[in-house]
Amino acid sequence: MTIEEMAEKIAAGDRRALARAITLVESGRADHREQAAELLEALKGTGRQAIRVGLSGTPGVGKSTFIESFGCMLTGKGLKVAVLAVDPSSTRSGGSILGDKTRMERLSRDPKAFIRPSPSQSQLGGVARRTREAIALCEAAGFDVVLIETVGVGQSETMVAEMADIFVLLLAPAGGDELQGVKRGIMEMADLILVNKADGDLKPAATRTCADYAGALKLLRKRPQDPQGFPKATMVSALEEAGLEKAWDEMMALIEWRRENGFFEGTRAQQARFWFGEEVRRAMLARLETEAARKALSELGDAVAEGEITPARAAQTVLKRVNEG
Amino acid sequence: MTIEEMAEKIAAGDRRALARAITLVESGRADHREQAAELLEALKGTGRQAIRVGLSGTPGVGKSTFIESFGCMLTGKGLKVAVLAVDPSSTRSGGSILGDKTRMERLSRDPKAFIRPSPSQSQLGGVARRTREAIALCEAAGFDVVLIETVGVGQSETMVAEMADIFVLLLAPAGGDELQGVKRGIMEMADLILVNKADGDLKPAATRTCADYAGALKLLRKRPQDPQGFPKATMVSALEEAGLEKAWDEMMALIEWRRENGFFEGTRAQQARFWFGEEVRRAMLARLETEAARKALSELGDAVAEGEITPARAAQTVLKRVNEG
Numbered sequence: 001m002t003i004e005e006m007a008e009k010i011a012a013g014d015r016r017a018l019a020r021a022i023t024l025v026e027s028g029r030a031d032h033r034e035q036a037a038e039l040l041e042a043l044k045g046t047g048r049q050a051i052r053v054g055l056s057g058t059p060g061v062g063k064s065t066f067i068e069s070f071g072c073m074l075t076g077k078g079l080k081v082a083v084l085a086v087d088p089s090s091t092r093s094g095g096s097i098l099g100d101k102t103r104m105e106r107l108s109r110d111p112k113a114f115i116r117p118s119p120s121q122s123q124l125g126g127v128a129r130r131t132r133e134a135i136a137l138c139e140a141a142g143f144d145v146v147l148i149e150t151v152g153v154g155q156s157e158t159m160v161a162e163m164a165d166i167f168v169l170l171l172a173p174a175g176g177d178e179l180q181g182v183k184r185g186i187m188e189m190a191d192l193i194l195v196n197k198a199d200g201d202l203k204p205a206a207t208r209t210c211a212d213y214a215g216a217l218k219l220l221r222k223r224p225q226d227p228q229g230f231p232k233a234t235m236v237s238a239l240e241e242a243g244l245e246k247a248w249d250e251m252m253a254l255i256e257w258r259r260e261n262g263f264f265e266g267t268r269a270q271q272a273r274f275w276f277g278e279e280v281r282r283a284m285l286a287r288l289e290t291e292a293a294r295k296a297l298s299e300l301g302d303a304v305a306e307g308e309i310t311p312a313r314a315a316q317t318v319l320k321r322v323n324e325g
Numbered sequence: 326m327t328i329e330e331m332a333e334k335i336a337a338g339d340r341r342a343l344a345r346a347i348t349l350v351e352s353g354r355a356d357h358r359e360q361a362a363e364l365l366e367a368l369k370g371t372g373r374q375a376i377r378v379g380l381s382g383t384p385g386v387g388k389s390t391f392i393e394s395f396g397c398m399l400t401g402k403g404l405k406v407a408v409l410a411v412d413p414s415s416t417r418s419g420g421s422i423l424g425d426k427t428r429m430e431r432l433s434r435d436p437k438a439f440i441r442p443s444p445s446q447s448q449l450g451g452v453a454r455r456t457r458e459a460i461a462l463c464e465a466a467g468f469d470v471v472l473i474e475t476v477g478v479g480q481s482e483t484m485v486a487e488m489a490d491i492f493v494l495l496l497a498p499a500g501g502d503e504l505q506g507v508k509r510g511i512m513e514m515a516d517l518i519l520v521n522k523a524d525g526d527l528k529p530a531a532t533r534t535c536a537d538y539a540g541a542l543k544l545l546r547k548r549p550q551d552p553q554g555f556p557k558a559t560m561v562s563a564l565e566e567a568g569l570e571k572a573w574d575e576m577m578a579l580i581e582w583r584r585e586n587g588f589f590e591g592t593r594a595q596q597a598r599f600w601f602g603e604e605v606r607r608a609m610l611a612r613l614e615t616e617a618a619r620k621a622l623s624e625l626g627d628a629v630a631e632g633e634i635t636p637a638r639a640a641q642t643v644l645k646r647v648n649e650g
Contacts, residue, residue, distance in 0.1 A: 037637040044635055133637070269630035276629040279640040280622065284609045284647075297605065304601040305594035310369055312362040312458070315604040322609075323648075 003035055007042040010141050015114060018141045022116055025133035028126065040133060043140035050082070050139045050146045051255060054164030056157045056186070061172040062196045064103040066238040067147060071104070073244045075112035079145055082138040083107070085118035086131050086150040086160055114143065128159050129282070132275055135163060157186055162271055165264065166191040166251055171213070173197055173205035188220055191231050191254060194247055198235035210235050225263040230254055287322055296321045328360055332367040335466050340439060343466045347441055350458035353451065365458060368465035375407070375464045375471045376580060379489030381482045381511070386497040387521045389428040391563040392472060396429070398569045400437035404470055407463040408432070410443035411456050411475040411485055439468065453484050454607070457600055460488060482511055487596055490589065491516040491576055496538070498522055498530035513545055516556050516579060519572055523560035535560050550588040555579055612647055621646045 001009075001017070009017035025036045057063045071081045083104075107113045116134065118127075131148065138146050148164055150156045161167040169190040171182070193213050198206035213233040220231070232250060236243035258264040287293065300314040309317075326334075326342070334342035350361045382388045396406045408429075432438045441459065443452075456473065463471050475485045486492040494515040496507070518538050523531035538558040545556070557575060561568035583589040612618065625639040634642075 033637075037635065037641060040635045041638050044632070129637075136635070269632075272632070272636060273626045273630045276626055276636040276639050277622065279636050280613060280643050281610060283640055283644050284613060285606060288605060288609060297602065301598045301601055305598045307369070307594075307597070310362065310365045310461070311597060311601040311604050312358075312454075313366050314601050315608055316362060318605050319608050 003038050003042065007039055007140075010043060010137060011046050013142050015141075018114065018137060019116070021137050022134045025137065026130045036133060040136055043136065046140045046142075048139050048142055050135075050143045051251070052135060052146050052148065052163065052165045053251065054148050054150070054157075054160040054167040055170060056150050056160065056167070057170030057196075059151065061170045062238050063149065063151075063170055066170055066194070066196055066236065067149060068104040068107045069238040069241045070244050070247070071107040071113055071147065072110060073241065074145055074248065075107075075110050078112075080112050080114075080143045081107075081110075081145045081147065082114040082116070082141075082143040083147045083149065084116050084131060084134050084138070086127055086148060086156050087118040114138065114141075126282075127156075128163070128275070129279060131160075132163050157189065161189040162274060165258075165267070166254060168192045168194060168247075168251070170194050170196055171209065173202045174209045174212070187216065190217075191226070192247070192250055193217065193231065193233040194243075195233065195235045196238055198243065199237035199240045206235050225258060225267065227254070227257040227261075288318075290322075293318070293322050328363050328367065332364055332465075335368060335462060336371050338467050340466075343439065343462060344441070346462050347459045350462065351455045361458060365461055368462065371465045371467075373464050373467060375460075375468045376576070377460060377471050377473065377488065377490045378576065379473050379475070379482075379485040379492040380495060381475050381485065381492070382495030382521075383476065386495045387563050388474060388495055391495055391519070391521055391561065392474060393429040393432045394563040394566045395569050395572070396432040396438055396472065397435060398566065399470055399573065400432075400435050403437075405437050405439075405468045406432075406435075406470045406472065407439040407441070407466075407468040408472045408474060409441050409456060409459050409463070411452055411473060411481050412443040439463065439466075451607075452481075453488070453600070454604060456485075457488050482514065486514040487599060490583075490592070491579060493517045493519060493572075493576070496520050496534065498527045499534045499537070512541065515542075516551075517572070517575055518542065518556065518558040519568075520558065520560045521563055523568065524562035524565045531560050550583060550592065552579065552582040552586075613643075615647075618643070618647050 001020075006017050006021055010021055021039060024032055024039065027033070027036070055063070055067070057066075067083055071083060074081045104115060108115050135146050135148065148160050150160045157167075167189050169182070169186065169192070171193060173195060193210075195206050195210040195213065198210075210233050217231050217233060234243065234247060234250060236247055238244075255264060258267070288297065296318045300309065300318055303309045304311050304314045326345075331342050331346055335346055346361075346364060349357055349364065352358070352361070380388070380392070382391075392408055396408060399406045429440060433440050460471050460473065473485050473489055475481045482492075492514050494507070494511060494517070496518060498520060518535075520531045520535040520538065523535075535558050542556045542558060559568065559572060559575060561572055563569075580589060583592070613622065621643045625634065625643055628634045629636050629639045
């Protein structure tokens with residue numbers, strides 16, 4: 001299949017072509033990178049946009065169940081839903097948070113849904129580029145909503161927030177009346193906080209937790225991209241499929257307001273500019289990853305460690321070799 | 326003055342040549358960088374080593390008074406002492422933590438001491454390189470001890486710890502019995518905690534704080550580079566010049582043990598290797614700082630933001646221009 005054929009099939013909504021294309025953008029091989037760039041450039045013409053929803057939540061908040069229920073609710077409305085995952089831990093564990101599709105059995109069988117497990121990657125920077133490119137492919141394939149799931153660790157949330165139109169934080173009801181150790185930085189990124197498990201015995205705790213977070217959100221500095229009442233905290237029960245419509249309505253209300261006020265396109269433009277800069281920096285540093293560069297770094301590193309040469313002079317030598325090679 | 330002459334003068338302990346050389350390594354100009362590299366390479370031959378003491382402490386713990394008293398105690402023993410400062414905040418404030426030498430009046434008049442204010446810099450990475458190079462210059466000039474002072478904010482402590490033989494954390498007596506909000510990561514870097522102001526009314530609080538930290542240090546994971554009893558917490562009074570000899574003895578005991586057990590040279594080698602890698606990465610990224618590169622980044626950034634070109638293709642274009650230019 002040529003790149004042109006692949007682009008045509010993706011634009012026609014062919015899921016196998018989409019899956020193959022995502023595998024292509026996940027590859028680090030130079031020829032694959034060139035093909036991926038060509039493919040993305042070819043698909044730019046579709047002009048399609050999905051709503052990109054970043055979703056974060058630590059293990060135990062019921063993220064899979066939420067995505068299953070929420071995703072099925074959306075497909076029930078006739079919307080096409082893609083689910084992507086960013087899991088920085090999968091590098092170490094070898095696993096992946098969405099690898100086991102049995103966790104979302106209904107959604108994975110849904111013809112209007114597309115679930116892609118997170119690849120095991122070596123670097124968060126690489127994960128970022130591949131996820132952004134997978135989003136672009138899903139948009140070109142005509143998906144209406146792209147859910148980008150991440151676990152609440154490290155820098156992955158910031159990264160997902162930087163590629164999403166709205167960032168949703170999923171929480172479980174807290175045991176006491178304290179906030180659940182959610183870092184302030186994460187709170188400040190959230191557009192919508194969803195307190196899950198608002199069902200059965202946990203309902204009173206969910207109500208209290210939701211009120212606590214609503215209060216905490218009010219104390220944050222007002223952001224220009226938010227209308228009155230946002231960021232907001234509300235309750236859902238993924239298990240009982242309750243509150244999901246309301247959550248979606250809140251997301252849509254926010255997005256509509258942002259579209260009307262120029263923040264939707266403005267944020268996307270700023271995000272594109274940011275990722276372009278990151279990509280350039282990564283590509284510059286990738287020149288230190290070639291075999292010749294690694295060899296120079298290792299040999300001169302030894303000489304530096306032995307005190308035979310100063311770091312400054314050794315660095316000049318490496319750069320000369322890299323730039324000439 | 327040629328670089329060769331400058332090197333000779335520095336090796337002979339000429340303080341004015343040393344001051345000029347530090348100004349040279351602080352410069353970002355390409356020709357100055359080349360001269361600095363030449364100078365450092367020329368001075369490598371002296372083979373002199375100082376004891377590099379990293380010193381951190383938030384404003385209010387009495388850092389200046391401590392450096393003044395501690396430095397004078399060391400010069401009183403016949404040791405030559407250089408004081409350098411790393412102040413990431415000086416970029417913004419325009420000031421510098423050691424700019425006002427009147428804060429260390431006695432030490433600044435001491436012929437065996439050399440105090441260098443922190444330069445105002447644009448980037449922590451730049452500060453790191455310049456500080457390391459200033460350390461190397463002070464060592465070549467025959468100083469026995471180099472104190473590298475930093476304030477307890479951001480990444481500057483990690484940076485100073487990565488260029489010091491021992492890392493000392495200076496604290497003030499705590500009000501209650503709680504630990505003073507010292508971040509765990511900083512605690513884990515410390516070789517020695519000094520509780521200052523163990524004098525007058527504050528002595529009981531200092532005693533309690535010191536015991537609290539001694540307890541907290543015992544709970545940290547044992548590090549291979551520490552002998553029995555380290556890291557350690559002890560009390561000083563910079564005001565009354567009490568406990569300074571003991572603090573110095575502790576430092577020397579630790580350094581002797583590390584020398585005998587291969588950790589002193591081992592850590593230096595590992596630090597040199599680390600800084601060499603950092604320098605190479607910085608130099609690669611510096612290629613994006615030229616006027617032509619900035620122009621390409623700005624123009625293509627606009628095109629990316631407008632959706633006219635994908636970030637991947639735009640990045641390729643910039644790199645092509647940078648590598649050809």
